[in-house]
Amino acid sequence: LRTGYPEAVFCQGKTPQQIAAIMKELSVRNKNIIGTRATKEDYQEVSKVLPEAEYHEAARMIVVMRDPLPHQEGSIAVVTAGTADIPVAEEAAITAQALGNKVERIYDVGVAGIHRLFAKLDLIRQANVVIVVAGMEGALASVLGGLVERPVIAVPTSIGYGANLGGIAALLSMLNSCANGVGIVNIDNGFGAAYLASNINRI
Amino acid sequence: LRTGYPEAVFCQGKTPQQIAAIMKELSVRNKNIIGTRATKEDYQEVSKVLPEAEYHEAARMIVVMRDPLPHQEGSIAVVTAGTADIPVAEEAAITAQALGNKVERIYDVGVAGIHRLFAKLDLIRQANVVIVVAGMEGALASVLGGLVERPVIAVPTSIGYGANLGGIAALLSMLNSCANGVGIVNIDNGFGAAYLASNINRI
Amino acid sequence: LRTGYPEAVFCQGKTPQQIAAIMKELSVRNKNIIGTRATKEDYQEVSKVLPEAEYHEAARMIVVMRDPLPHQEGSIAVVTAGTADIPVAEEAAITAQALGNKVERIYDVGVAGIHRLFAKLDLIRQANVVIVVAGMEGALASVLGGLVERPVIAVPTSIGYGANLGGIAALLSMLNSCANGVGIVNIDNGFGAAYLASNINRI
Amino acid sequence: LRTGYPEAVFCQGKTPQQIAAIMKELSVRNKNIIGTRATKEDYQEVSKVLPEAEYHEAARMIVVMRDPLPHQEGSIAVVTAGTADIPVAEEAAITAQALGNKVERIYDVGVAGIHRLFAKLDLIRQANVVIVVAGMEGALASVLGGLVERPVIAVPTSIGYGANLGGIAALLSMLNSCANGVGIVNIDNGFGAAYLASNINRI
Amino acid sequence: LRTGYPEAVFCQGKTPQQIAAIMKELSVRNKNIIGTRATKEDYQEVSKVLPEAEYHEAARMIVVMRDPLPHQEGSIAVVTAGTADIPVAEEAAITAQALGNKVERIYDVGVAGIHRLFAKLDLIRQANVVIVVAGMEGALASVLGGLVERPVIAVPTSIGYGANLGGIAALLSMLNSCANGVGIVNIDNGFGAAYLASNINRI
Amino acid sequence: LRTGYPEAVFCQGKTPQQIAAIMKELSVRNKNIIGTRATKEDYQEVSKVLPEAEYHEAARMIVVMRDPLPHQEGSIAVVTAGTADIPVAEEAAITAQALGNKVERIYDVGVAGIHRLFAKLDLIRQANVVIVVAGMEGALASVLGGLVERPVIAVPTSIGYGANLGGIAALLSMLNSCANGVGIVNIDNGFGAAYLASNINRI
Amino acid sequence: LRTGYPEAVFCQGKTPQQIAAIMKELSVRNKNIIGTRATKEDYQEVSKVLPEAEYHEAARMIVVMRDPLPHQEGSIAVVTAGTADIPVAEEAAITAQALGNKVERIYDVGVAGIHRLFAKLDLIRQANVVIVVAGMEGALASVLGGLVERPVIAVPTSIGYGANLGGIAALLSMLNSCANGVGIVNIDNGFGAAYLASNINRI
Amino acid sequence: LRTGYPEAVFCQGKTPQQIAAIMKELSVRNKNIIGTRATKEDYQEVSKVLPEAEYHEAARMIVVMRDPLPHQEGSIAVVTAGTADIPVAEEAAITAQALGNKVERIYDVGVAGIHRLFAKLDLIRQANVVIVVAGMEGALASVLGGLVERPVIAVPTSIGYGANLGGIAALLSMLNSCANGVGIVNIDNGFGAAYLASNINRI
Ligand SMILES: Nc1ncnc2c1ncn2[C@@H]1O[C@H](COP(=O)(O)O)[C@@H](O)[C@H]1O
Ligand SMILES: Nc1ncnc2c1ncn2[C@@H]1O[C@H](COP(=O)(O)O)[C@@H](O)[C@H]1O
Ligand SMILES: Nc1ncnc2c1ncn2[C@@H]1O[C@H](COP(=O)(O)O)[C@@H](O)[C@H]1O
Ligand SMILES: Nc1ncnc2c1ncn2[C@@H]1O[C@H](COP(=O)(O)O)[C@@H](O)[C@H]1O
C-alpha cells in the first residue's frame, strides 16, 4: 500500500456491527480508513466506536481521516453522463479526495445533449486525470477520450435496463472505444477509478 | 412486398451458379432484383444469364433494375464512424437507391474526432432519415441521435476485435442509447436499414 | 429536442420526492413533462407540486401537458402479442399521444391464435407507423413485418421465464427477423419506440 | 436401440477413411446404417467397402439399407422457413424415411410471406407429426404450433448472421414459443428431430 | 386449440383479482380451465367466482374441469431426478391428467444413485411417452433417453446454483444429449411438456 | 515443479522451428520434456535436434523421456464417452504415463448405451483416480461420479455442435454434476487432468 | 456412497419443517447426516426431532454425527483469499471434518497482499490436499497452484460485483489457470470441494 | 491528438495496397505514422512508397518516424506472463517508444513460477507506469497490482483455449482484480495500453 493511503473496507454484504468491528480493529494500525457502499445504519454503528468518522451520503461512504495526506498539485476531474450516475461518481470523488487529490465535479453532461459537455470542456481539460462515469451505452467515454489529451479512466455504471445487462453494455462499449488513452475499471467501481487516478496524479 | 420494390437475394453461402439460377428464375416475375453480400465471381456468373446486371464492388451488391422506381422527394443520409464501416454503409446506400431514394453519403465522421462530425451536421440534418453505421463501441449513434430530429436507424457493424464480440458491443451500445428516436437493426444489416429507411421516407 | 416535445423523466430508481423536485424544476422552462415507470406514490407526490399532472396507471406514467402539441394527421398503431405486454404498450401509446400523435391500440393478437391478428389487419394497415410489442419469442414482429408496408418498430418485452433471459430471447428474435423494414428498440422501451414512431410520423 | 433402426454415424470431423472403416465394421452386425454430415468424398470412400451405399447430396447423408423397415401408416411433415434451411430439413427427411416413415416435404413457407404457409396448411395437417426447420428468428415454429394439433418438433438452424449467434437466436425463440406442444432439438439437428418424430409416429 | 382441451392461464405476475376475473370470463365459453403458477391466494379468490375450482398445491395449479376429457388408453410417465424438481413435475402431471391422460409418477431417481432408476425402468417403459424433469446437469434425460424407445420430453429445471445459470446448464445439457429421440421444452415448463406429451399420446 | 516431472510445451500456435528450439533449450536442464497439441510436422522438426523424441499420434504429443520417473503403485483410469473424445483422452493417458503412472484406458462407454459402461465398471473401480473425458452433454461424469468412490477428474471436450458452444455445455454440465467428488478442468485439457490425477496418485 | 460418509441435505429452498422431516427420515438408516446452506431457523426445527444435531453458524451447516468416521492421517488445508469467502470455506472445512479429515484453516491470504500468503506457505504445504476458496478474480488459485505440489481444489465464490457475474469471473479464471494440477468445482460449492478432497485424502 | 503523436493505422483487414495508400496519404500532413497488426507483406508494399518505414516483426508493426518525439524522463515497464503474450507486449512496447517513452521489457514472469517475477520486481518498480500483458487467467495483473505503487495498465490477451473464450476469461479476471489501481484495455490491445501509459507518463 502506498504510504499514507487509507485502508478501505467494502461494506456491502456486511452487517453494521461487522463493519464497526473491522474499522475499529483497523484503526489501531491505520490513521486513515474509508468504507465504501456504506448505509447510514453502517455509519451510525461505526460512529459509536470511531466518533471522528464522517458520512458522505451521496457517495455512500464512511471516512475516517486522522492524518490527511498532503495535497497534490494537479486535480482529478470526475465527469458523469447522467444524474443517476452520481453515486458512483461521488464514490470516486470522495475517494480521490481522501487520497489527497483536488477534485473537480462535472455532472450530467451526457452525449444526448452534447452542448452541455462542450460548455464544460475547458474545465475538464485543466485536470491531470479525467474519470468518466457513465451507464446505458457509455458513449461519453469515447467522446471525452477524443477531446482530452490526459489519461481517461472510464467507469461503466449499472444504470439502465433490458439489454443493458447490469452495466455490461456500457463496459463493452468503453472497452471498444474508438478513442485512445482510455483505461476501464469494473462496473460501478468508483473507488478503483479514484485509486488509479490518484496513482497517476502522484507520478 | 411494397409494389415495385426489387426482390432481394442474400448471396452469402450460395454458389455463383445457385445465385445465377435463383436470379434468373426471379427475373421472370420481377423487373428489379438485388443481390447482397455478392462476390465478383457471383456477379460474373449472374451477368451470363442477366447481362443487364450491374456490380457495386464496395457494396458487394448485384443490381438488376429494369423498371426503376420513381424517385422520392426527401433523401436518406448514410453516415459512418470509420472507413472500415463503408462496405455495410454502401450496402445500405445502394439498397436505398434501388428502392427509389436519394442518398447522401457522409463517411468517417466517428466521435474520436468529433469536429469532423460537426462539419457535416447541416448536411445530415437535411435528410428525411439518417442511417448511422458504426462498429467498435458505436457511440456515433448516440451522438447523432442527440443532434438530429429525424428518425435515426442505427446499424452496428462487426468491425473491432476482442471484447467487441463480433459486433455485439456496438449492438448493445446502440440499444441502450441515451438518445431517443433510434431504431436498431441486426449487425452488418445495411440492407435492412435501407429497407426501413425507405419505408419511412415513403410515408 | 424537437420543439414542443415534452421533457421526459425516467422515474424508476428515484424517490417520489426526487421525482417531484425534478419535475417542478423542469416545469419552469418546459410546458410539457412526462414521467415513465412511475408508481402511484410518485404521482401523488408530483401532484402536490404540479396539480395539473395526470396519472396513467396502465402505462405507469405521469403526464403534464400545459401546451399540447398540434395533432398529426396520420396515426400510430400499437399492437401487442399478449395481455402481459400491455404496460409496455401503454407506455408507448401514452407517449405517442403526448408527442401529438393519434394512436390505435390493438392488443392480444399474438401468433399462437393468428386469426385474431388477421381480424385486425385492415385496422393496423391504416396507421402510418406500427409499433409491435411482444415478449416470449416475439414472433409477432416478423409476422406483422411481412404483412404491412409501413415502418415497423418492434419492442421486445421481458415477459417470459427460463430461456427467455429477461427479454433477450425476444430481442434476438426481432433483430433476426426474416421480415424487412423492422427497427428494434431496447427491451421494455415503449417510450423510445413511441419517440421514434413520432419522429417518423412527423416527416 | 429400437429393433431395426439403422446405426448412425456422425461423419463431420472424421476422415473418409475413418468413416469407411467404421461403417464396414458396423455392417457386420447391422443391416442398416446411415451417415450424417457426410461429404461426397466420404461417400466415395464408403462405397468402395459398401457398394450398396447411396448418397443423398442435399441431405449430406450416406444410407445403407439392406433390410428396410416396414412402412408406418401415418406420415411426418418436414416444413422449412427458407431455402437455406433445406440441408437440415433433408437430413430430417432422409432419416425419417430410413426409420420407416412416409415423409411430406413443404419447403420455403416462412412467415415473411405467410400466405405461402396457409396454402400448404391442409397438407401439413394431414401428417401425424410436424418437423419445423427454421433459422434466423425461427418464428415459423410458433405460427405452425398455433395452427396444427399434432406434435411439433422444432429444429433451429444456424442460418443467419450477426445477433443470430450461430442459431442461438432461433433456438431461444423456439424454446420461448407462445404456442404449446412444441419440442425443440439442438441447432441443425435434423437427424435427432426425425428420430424423435419416428418414435412418436410409431406409438 | 384441440377440441375439449382446457384454456390455460399463466397466473404468475397477475393479481388474485385479475386471475379470478380472467377465469370467470373464460368460463363462459370454456367448460375446462387450468391455471398454472398459482398461489393459494390466487385459488381462494378464484374459488369465490368458480366454486368448482380445485387447487393442487404441489403443482401450484388451479383446475376447473366441468367436462372432463375422455381418457386416453396409453399413459404418460413423469420422472424426476430430485425432489426439488417435483413442483415442475406436478405441473406436468396435473396438466397431462387435465388433458385426459393417465399419468405414472416416478420421482427422485436421478443418476447419482442410478440403481434407483433401474428399479423403476420397467414401469417407465410401460408408458407411451416419458417426461423427464431434471435440474443441475440434467443427465437423467440422456440416461433415460438411452434406455427407453418411446418419445422422451425433457424439462430442464432451474434447480441448482452458481454455474447452473438459472437452469441454462440443464437446458444446454439436454439439447446436447447423446441420446436420440429427446425433445426439449423451456426451463421449468412442465405445462408445455405435458401439452406436447398429450398431443403425442393422442395420435 | 514436482521433482522429475517433465517440462511441458504447449505446441499449438507455435511453428515447428520454434518448438524445436524451445525443446532443445529446455533439454539442457531437463531430462524429460513433453509437447502437447503437436503435429507430425512439429515432431519431425524436433526429432532433428532431439533424436530420442517419440511421437504419439493419437495424443498429438511429443515425448522425450531420458530419465523416466519411477512407477507409481496405483493406476489412473481414463474413460471416454465417445470415440471423438479419444484425442483428449490420449493426451491425458500419455501425460499420466510420462508422469510415472500406470494407465487403464476404457473408451467409448457413454451413457447412451449404459450397459457398455457397466461391463467395465469393475475395471474402472480398480484405479486410484478416474479421469472422465466427455463432450456433448458430458453426462458420463455424473453417472461415473455416482458409481465410483475414488476421486474423479472430469474433462469436458469441445466435441459437439450448435448449443454445445465449443464445449461450454459439457463444462457447465460437469460443474453442476449431481454426483459428489468430481473436480473439473478446462475444455479439452487432458494434460491438466493427468497432472492433477498424478499429483493425487502420488500422495 | 463411501461407507460411513454422512448423508447430505441441501437445505436452501426448503422450509425448516421439510428439512426436519427429511433428516428425521434419513436418521433411520443413517448414523451421520449433514445439512448445508442451513439457517438457524432450520437448525432449531431439526433439533426438535434430532436433539443431537449441532449447528455451525459460520458454515451455515447442521451436523448430526452419531458414529464419527475414523480420522485420516493426512490433513486438508482450506485457504481463502478474503474474509467474505469464509462462509464457503467453512462449509468445506466442516464437511471435510465430518468426512473424517483433519483440517487446517488459512484465511484471508489473497494475492493483493502476497506476503501474507508466503507467511503461511509452509503450513499449507504440510497438507495432503489444498482447497483454495476465492471470489473476485480468483487469482489465488493460480498462485497457490504454482507453489504447492499437492492436488489443489479450487472453489470460485460469488463474492464480487459488476463484471464478476455472480462468480463466473472467478470460475473462468480458475479453469484457465496457468498452474497445473488444479481441479475446479461449482461456484460456492464448499461441500463438493471437501467431498473430493476427502476422497483424495483417503486413497 | 496530442501534438507530435504519430497517426496510427490498424492494418488488419486491409490489403497491403490499401495500407500503402493510406500511409502515403497520411504522410503528407503527418511526420510520424505507425501501423499495427501489419504483416511483412503489408510492410513490403508500404516501403515502396515510404522507404523510411521500418518493420518490427515481433510487434507486427510498421513505424515511420521522421520527426521523433523528445524523450520522456520516466520509463514504462512492459511485463508479460508467458512467451505467447509477447506479440501483444511488443505492440505496446514499440508504440510506447514511438510516442517518445523509454521502455523496459520484462517477459515470461507469470505467476505459475512466481519466483521469476520477484527476481524482476525492483526493475519493474523503477518504471513510472507498468503495462501487464497476460492471457489465460490473467492473474499476473492482480499480483503485480498488489506489489507496485505505480499506475498499472492491464492488457488481457486471447492466449488460451476452451473456457478462455478468446480472452474474455482474462478480461473478466482483470476487471475483478482484488488489487487497486489497475486500468484495463481491450483484449490484445497493446497499442491502446501504450497510448494510455504514454499519456500518464507525460503528465
Ligand atoms: N422508459 C424510458 N426508457 C428509456 N429512456 C427513457 C424512458 N423514460 C425516459 N427516458 C429517457 O431518460 C431521460 C431522463 O432520464 P433521467 O434524467 O434519469 O430522468 C429522458 O430524457 C429520456 O430520454
Ligand atoms: N406454466 C406455463 N408455462 C408456459 N406457458 C403457459 C403456462 N401456463 C399457461 N401457459 C400458456 O399461457 C397462455 C395464457 O397466458 P396468459 O394469457 O398470460 O394467461 C395459455 O394459453 C398457455 O398457452
Ligand atoms: N495441453 C495443455 N493444456 C494446458 N496447458 C498446457 C498444455 N500443455 C502444456 N501446458 C502448460 O503450458 C505450459 C507451457 O506453455 P508454453 O510456455 O506456451 O509452451 C506448461 O508449463 C504447461 O503448464
Ligand atoms: N492495435 C490497435 N488496437 C486498437 N486500436 C488501434 C490499433 N491500432 C490503431 N488503432 C486505432 O485505430 C485507428 C485507425 O483505424 P483505421 O482508420 O481503421 O486504420 C487509429 O486512429 C487508432 O486509434
Ligand SMILES: [Mg+2]
Ligand atoms: Mg484522448
Ligand SMILES: [Mg+2]
Ligand atoms: Mg434525435
Ligand SMILES: [Mg+2]
Ligand atoms: Mg413490412
Ligand SMILES: [Mg+2]
Ligand atoms: Mg399446436
Ligand SMILES: [Mg+2]
Ligand atoms: Mg431412446
Ligand SMILES: [Mg+2]
Ligand atoms: Mg463418487
Ligand SMILES: [Mg+2]
Ligand atoms: Mg502445483
Ligand SMILES: [Mg+2]
Ligand atoms: Mg498497486
